[in-house]
Amino acid sequence: MTVTDARPAPKSPAAAAAVPPVPLAVRARDVLISEWIKLRSVRSTYWTLLVAVVTPIGLSALVAVTLANAPGHGPALDPLLPGVLSQEYAVLAVGVLGVLTFSAEFSTGLVRTTFTAVPRRRAVLAAKAAVLGAVTLAAGEVVAFVSFGLVQAVLSGKHLGVSLSRPGVPGAVLASGLILFVVATMGLGLGAIVRHTAGGIAALVGLIVLPVILALLPPPWGARVSRFTLVEAARQVTALHPATNLFAPGLSLLVLLAWPALTLLAAALLMTRRDI
Amino acid sequence: MIEIDQLVKRFGGVTAVDGLSFTVRPGHVTGFLGPNGAGKTTTMRLILGLDAPTSGTARVNDQNYQDLIRPLHQVGALLDATALHPGRTAEAHLASIARSNGIGRRRVTEMLKLTGLEAVASRRVKGFSLGMKQRLGIAAALLGDPPILMFDEPVNGLDTEGIAWIRQFLRALAADGRTVLVSSHLMSEMAQTADRLIVIGRGRLLADTTTAELISSSTRQDVLVRSPRAAELAGLMTARGATVNREDDGALAVTGLDAPAIGDLAASRGIAVHALIPRTASLEDAYLDLTGESVDFRAASPNTPEGPSPEPPSPSPEPASPSPEPASLSPEPASPSPEGAPAR
Numbered sequence: 001m002t003v004t005d006a007r008p009a010p011k012s013p014a015a016a017a018a019v020p021p022v023p024l025a026v027r028a029r030d031v032l033i034s035e036w037i038k039l040r041s042v043r044s045t046y047w048t049l050l051v052a053v054v055t056p057i058g059l060s061a062l063v064a065v066t067l068a069n070a071p072g073h074g075p076a077l078d079p080l081l082p083g084v085l086s087q088e089y090a091v092l093a094v095g096v097l098g099v100l101t102f103s104a105e106f107s108t109g110l111v112r113t114t115f116t117a118v119p120r121r122r123a124v125l126a127a128k129a130a131v132l133g134a135v136t137l138a139a140g141e142v143v144a145f146v147s148f149g150l151v152q153a154v155l156s157g158k159h160l161g162v163s164l165s166r167p168g169v170p171g172a173v174l175a176s177g178l179i180l181f182v183v184a185t186m187g188l189g190l191g192a193i194v195r196h197t198a199g200g201i202a203a204l205v206g207l208i209v210l211p212v213i214l215a216l217l218p219p220p221w222g223a224r225v226s227r228f229t230l231v232e233a234a235r236q237v238t239a240l241h242p243a244t245n246l247f248a249p250g251l252s253l254l255v256l257l258a259w260p261a262l263t264l265l266a267a268a269l270l271m272t273r274r275d276i
Numbered sequence: 277m278i279e280i281d282q283l284v285k286r287f288g289g290v291t292a293v294d295g296l297s298f299t300v301r302p303g304h305v306t307g308f309l310g311p312n313g314a315g316k317t318t319t320m321r322l323i324l325g326l327d328a329p330t331s332g333t334a335r336v337n338d339q340n341y342q343d344l345i346r347p348l349h350q351v352g353a354l355l356d357a358t359a360l361h362p363g364r365t366a367e368a369h370l371a372s373i374a375r376s377n378g379i380g381r382r383r384v385t386e387m388l389k390l391t392g393l394e395a396v397a398s399r400r401v402k403g404f405s406l407g408m409k410q411r412l413g414i415a416a417a418l419l420g421d422p423p424i425l426m427f428d429e430p431v432n433g434l435d436t437e438g439i440a441w442i443r444q445f446l447r448a449l450a451a452d453g454r455t456v457l458v459s460s461h462l463m464s465e466m467a468q469t470a471d472r473l474i475v476i477g478r479g480r481l482l483a484d485t486t487t488a489e490l491i492s493s494s495t496r497q498d499v500l501v502r503s504p505r506a507a508e509l510a511g512l513m514t515a516r517g518a519t520v521n522r523e524d525d526g527a528l529a530v531t532g533l534d535a536p537a538i539g540d541l542a543a544s545r546g547i548a549v550h551a552l553i554p555r556t557a558s559l560e561d562a563y564l565d566l567t568g569e570s571v572d573f574r575a576a577s578p579n580t581p582e583g584p585s586p587e588p589p590s591p592s593p594e595p596a597s598p599s600p601e602p603a604s605l606s607p608e609p610a611s612p613s614p615e616g617a618p619a620r
Contacts, residue, residue, distance in 0.1 A: 022345060022378065034376035041368035042361060109359030113416065116324050116353055117376045119342045275327040 028127070031118055035127040039101070039135065048097035052090045052180055053139050059086030060147040064154035079155055079162045080169070083147040084176050084238045088231070090143070091183040091208075094136050098187025099200035101128050106195040112276055121271045125192060129185050129264055136184040137177070144177035168240055175237040175253065182230070182260050183208070189263030193270055207259070227252070230259050277301055277455055278323060278424060283332035285318055285479075292318040294479035295332070300457045302423065305450045307470030307487070308459035311567050315479040316459040317355065320428050324353055336424055348377040348420030355428045357413040362402035366393055366412050369401060374419045387415040407438040414445065424455040431465055443469045463560040475566050482566045490562045499535050501528040502551035509547050513538065527551070 039045050063082035102125075105111035118124050148164070155161035162169055186207070191200040208230050215226035226232045227246040236242045236252035247255060278300040285293040293315045300306045310316050321327045323334045325341035336344070336351050344350055360369060370384045388394045391411040396404070401412065410430060417425055427446070431439045446469055450456045460466050466473065466487070473490055475483040483490055500523075503509050510520045510528055518532035530538060535554045542549045 026378070027346070030378045031376050034372045037368060037372040037375055038361075038364070041365065041372065042363045044363065104361060108361055109356050110361055112321075112324075112326055112355055112359060113373060114376075115326060116351075116355075117348055117373050119325050119344060119347060273328075276321075 028123065031123050031127040032130060034118075035124070035131045039131050042104075044100055044104075045097060045135075048093045048100075049135070049139055051093040052097075052136075053143055055093070056083075056086040056090040056143050057146050057150065059089065061150045061154060062086075064151040068154050068158045068160060077160060078240050079152065079160055080148070080172055080176070080238060080240045082151045083144065083173070084179075084235065086147065087140075087143065087176060087179050088234075091179060092205075094139070094180045094184040095187040095204045095208075096201055097136075098132060098184035098189075099191035099194075099197060099204060101132055101188050102191035103195060103197040103200045106191075107197060115276055122268050125188075125264065125268055125271060129188055132188055133181055133185050137181040140180035141174070141177035143180065144173050147176075148173050162240065171249075172238050172240055175249075175256075176234075178237075178256065179234050182234075182256055186260040186263045189260060189265075189267040192267035193263070207263075228255055230256065233259075277337060278426075278457060279333075279335045279338075280319065280323070281333045281335075283319065283322060283334055284330045285315075285322055285327060286330045292479055293322065293329075296476065296479065296481055297332075298474050298481060298484050300455055300474070301472075302455040303450060303453050304471040305446050305456045305458060305469055306472045306474060307466035308457055308474050308476075309463065309466055309563065310459075310461065310476040310482075312461055314461075314476050314567075316461075316476065317428055318479075319476075320353070320355060320426055320457075320459065323426065324351070324355075346377040346420070348373070348379065348422060350420070350422050351424045351426065352417030352420060352422040353426040353428075354410075354413040354417045354430060355426075357406065357409040357430075360401045360404075360409060360412070363400055365398050365400055366404070367397040369412065370416055370419065373416050377420055379419050383419060383421075387418055390418070391415040406433045407435065410434060410438065410442065414442075423453075424457075425449055426457045428459045429461070430458060431460065431462065439465065463563045467560075475563065477567045490566075491556060493562065498529045498531045498555050499533070499538060500551060500553040500555055501530055501538055501549065502526070503528075503542065503547055503549050505547050508545075509542055509549075512541055512545065512547075516541065529555075 060082045063085055067077060067082060102111075105114060114124055115121055152161040152163070164170055164173070183204070187200065187204050190203045190207070191197070194200040194203050211229040212226070212231050215222045215229065215232070217225060223245040227236075232243075232246055233252040233255040236246050237249045237256060239249075242249050242252075246252065280296055280298050283293050283296045284291070296315070296319060308316050308319070318327065319334075322329050323336065323341065334341070341347065341351070364372075367384065367388065370387060371381060374380070374384050385394070385397075388397045391414055393408065393411055393415065396408065401409065404412065414427075414430070417427070430442050430446075434442065443465070446456055446458055450471070458466075458470065470487055472486050473483060474481070475490070485493075501509065506522075506526060506528055510522070513520050513528075513530055513533055516533060516537075518530050518538075521529040523529055533541075535552050539549060539552055
């Protein structure tokens with residue numbers, strides 16, 4: 001039996017203890033690739049991404065058709081609305097993917113192996129966030145631009161569409177591609193905090209939906225509160241004609257990104273303190 | 277080398293590890309024994325930095341585990357073989373762990389081969405038997421070729437074949453000069469695998485010794501004597517300072533005189549002796565002596581009177597090992613590798 005490598009001179013334990021210093025950047029890249037291997041080696045990743053990409057594209061076309069054929073066009077229709085509306089359903093899929101990315105490790109116990117291999121737990125969290133973020137950002141932009149193309153193709157038949165060259169449109173479309181990324185990374189943070197799949201998903205849905213209820217507060221409190229919600233922030237940054245009683249799109253973008261950022265920050269703070 | 281110093285871990289009001297100190301040295305299989313709930317797994321988690329100690333230290337190669345860079349090159353651990361993502365293949369599982377410590381695919385393939393899993397490398401682990409998962413866990417622990425290895429209950433739930441494989445494997449790793457710590461609550465298993473033993477109960481150290489010493493330190497060592505003139509012989513032996521207990525079937529259990537002395541004594545008086553059997557306490561007995569008071573949840577036993585039990589230890593309570601072991605497991609870990617031996 002060969003327990004050691006097939007190398008000619010096996011290293012002594014002393015030599016093994018004196019591992020040559022490995023640059024931080026190399027170690028960071030290795031943890032990143034490790035998480036990339038994990039993400040692409042389970043089926044749930046593909047299923048959730050498929051749902052997150054196909055559903056909103058199909059839905060947006062459907063919404064566009066409905067709007068285009070609505071009898072008597074009421075007040076000015078935001079031509080970007082169908083693309084955004086349809087994404088609101090797809091976010092659940094990537095949200096679940098985000099939660100699972102950590103909670104599945106906790107529920108199986110695999111997290112102990114992970115943290116034994118990489119004792120710097122925040123490096124693991126950062127690597128997971130980077131890998132998941134990159135994948136969902138790419139998927140989100142694909143959804144955003146494909147949906148935009150489809151929706152405008154439908155709407156332009158009724159002369160309701162806009163072109164990508166119109167001021168404000170590229171930014172709004174790009175921003176709508178952020179939504180999947182935002183919800184996925186927020187889910188990741190919640191999965192790390194709650195450490196339980198069902199609980200993490202419940203927390204994610206709660207954080208997205210419950211604040212919306214606060215918008216029902218009597219004016220002016222409704223608007224004052226709801227401009228901090230994920231849903232309103234997402235609508236502000238993706239609308240061609242943003243609402244005037246909420247934050248401006250620039251500030252809304254900060255609100256949108258602050259949700260996952262704060263969640264991940266909380267996860268990072270808790271992560272090193274808790275027993276696994 | 278693993279050094280535990282005054283380690284304490286409390287979970288709320290429960291003290292799982294209570295001032296534990298011991299050192300695990302290279303070149304031996306060190307058994308880490310204790311009843312269920314004694315704190316073995318918690319201790320291992322503290323060593324790996326998964327749990328934070330309430331006080332005290334656990335160090336590996338003079339470092340805190342959290343400070344290790346690419347720790348898989350220094351410590352390999354298998355805590356729970358079933359802690360796997362069911363949908364991931366064996367190879368992807370190992371590759372993701374390996375990569376995090378800069379270990380390449382070649383080593384992954386080698387470890388799959390070594391543990392006999394190459395044929396199932398691309399299968400999802402949800403279809404794996406417990407034995408296969410144990411092997412996968414061992415493969416993961418060996419990825420970094422570490423000088424220190426820790427296994428938590430590695431034979432739990434395995435069949436005889438799997439137990440034999442792991443036993444030989446652990447011995448080969450120690451013969452290689454590695455530090456090998458193996459926890460178990462199965463005494464019979466440790467008797468055949470470990471050279472040194474660390475016994476704990478309720479989070480405290482009960483013994484830190486060699487397997488042989490632990491057996492010999494047990495009080496239950498005696499000689500079984502059968503004779504047609506048992507009563508007469510018993511009187512003679514008692515006169516020589518021996519303690520004689522009469523067993524149910526009329527045999528005598530003698531302590532304080534060894535077998536040759538009893539034989540000579542009987543011969544000098546012309547007393548026929550039909551049986552003269554030196555009995556050594558099994559490790560199981562020694563273990564029970566040690567842990568008897570520290571079992572957290574012991575079943576009430578109606579026929580366990582106080583004081584020394586009149587019934588003798590059974591001569592050879594080694595139920596776990598039908599000796600002709602099936603030697604058929606794929607990678608044969610019986611002989612330590614020639615290149616692994618020197619200078620470890």
